[in-house]
Amino acid sequence: MFNKRTDEENPYWISFTDLMSGFMVIFILVSLFLFAKEEKKDPLKGKYAEMVSVFKEKFNHIPEIEVSDDATIRFLITQDSATILFMEGEEEPTPYCQDVLDTFIPIFYQEVLALLENSKDSFDIREIRIEGHTDSKGEYLDNLNLSSGRALKVQEYILKGLSKRSYTVKFQGFVKRNSIACGYSSSRLLDSASHHIIQSHLPEDRDKSRRVEFRVILEYKKL
Numbered sequence: 001m002f003n004k005r006t007d008e009e010n011p012y013w014i015s016f017t018d019l020m021s022g023f024m025v026i027f028i029l030v031s032l033f034l035f036a037k038e039e040k041k042d043p044l045k046g047k048y049a050e051m052v053s054v055f056k057e058k059f060n061h062i063p064e065i066e067v068s069d070d071a072t073i074r075f076l077i078t079q080d081s082a083t084i085l086f087m088e089g090e091e092e093p094t095p096y097c098q099d100v101l102d103t104f105i106p107i108f109y110q111e112v113l114a115l116l117e118n119s120k121d122s123f124d125i126r127e128i129r130i131e132g133h134t135d136s137k138g139e140y141l142d143n144l145n146l147s148s149g150r151a152l153k154v155q156e157y158i159l160k161g162l163s164k165r166s167y168t169v170k171f172q173g174f175v176k177r178n179s180i181a182c183g184y185s186s187s188r189l190l191d192s193a194s195h196h197i198i199q200s201h202l203p204e205d206r207d208k209s210r211r212v213e214f215r216v217i218l219e220y221k222k223l
Contacts, residue, residue, distance in 0.1 A: 043122060044218050051115070051216065058107050064100055066194060073108070074194070075100070077210040085212070091149030093157060105158055106165065112216060113171060123220050125178060130155050131213040132183040135206040140185050148183025154212055155181040 051071035059065045059073065064085060066074040075097075077085050085097035093101065116125060132147030159179070162172045189209045191202035 044220070047115075047119065047123070047218060051111075054111055058111065059104065062100060062103065065104065068194060071216065073104075073214040075212045075214075076207060077212070078207045079210075086150055089146065091146065091153050093150075093153060098157065101154070101157060102161075105161060108214065109167070109171075109175065113167075115216070116174075123218050124222075126217045126219040127178045127180050128175065129213075129215040129217055130158075130179065130181045131215065132181075133188055133209060133211050133213065134186050135209040136186045136189060136204055137206065138186075140187075144183055144185035146183070147185050148181070150212055151181040151183050155179055 048071045052067060052069060055067045055071060055073055059067060064076055064078075064083065066076060068074065075085055079088055083096055084094055085100065086093060112125065112128065130151045132149070132151035134143040134147050159176060162175060167175075186209070189197045189204045190211075191197050191200050192205040192208065193200070193202075194205075194208055195202070197204055
């Protein structure tokens with residue numbers, strides 16, 4: 001009887017063992033998939049995350065500067081403060097804005113230069129983009145001219161200052177070749193959390209929307 005009972009129970013235990021083995025195989029396959037996915041993470045995303053950390057550390061003491069999650073550096077243009085970067089409707093940066101840029105520029109380009117040196121075998125910097133943005137007040141084309149003009153004036157100020165600092169001729173040439181100034185008018189408005197309203201669907205924050213941005217655009221090195 002004992003042998004008979006054991007024989008009757010064997011199919012159950014064999015089935016349970018197979019089931020556990022199956023779970024183990026699935027667990028291993030899922031683990032390998034997640035590991036492979038982790039290994040294949042976009043290196044550029046990792047570099048942007050590194051830039052966010054560095055920029056926040058370097059520019060945290062400048063109240064007019066905000067660093068976004070994609071490493072965009074934003075100069076917020078408020079009109080109700082004694083520290084105004086641009087007068088309302090004007091393209092020329094104020095003396096205060098020039099002082100902020102004088103603090104910002106050496107640190108920013110030092111980090112860009114380090115980025116170039118440390119990553120020259122994997123990717124390139126396609127461009128350093130200086131963007132102008134306005135709020136939704138006024139006509140679109142008027143705002144387009146204003147945003148473009150502000151970006152261009154900031155670029156001019158930077159380029160004029162390059163030769164006065166201790167940058168190499170090679171690096172100065174790189175900045176001149178890769179710096180691009182452009183205006184977006186009111187096409188990229190922000191909400192109070194500094195998110196694009198086209199994605200968040202929240203009301204516009206005018207003070208957040210009025211800004212000049214610096215963006216380092218990366219690309220994989222061409223073989």
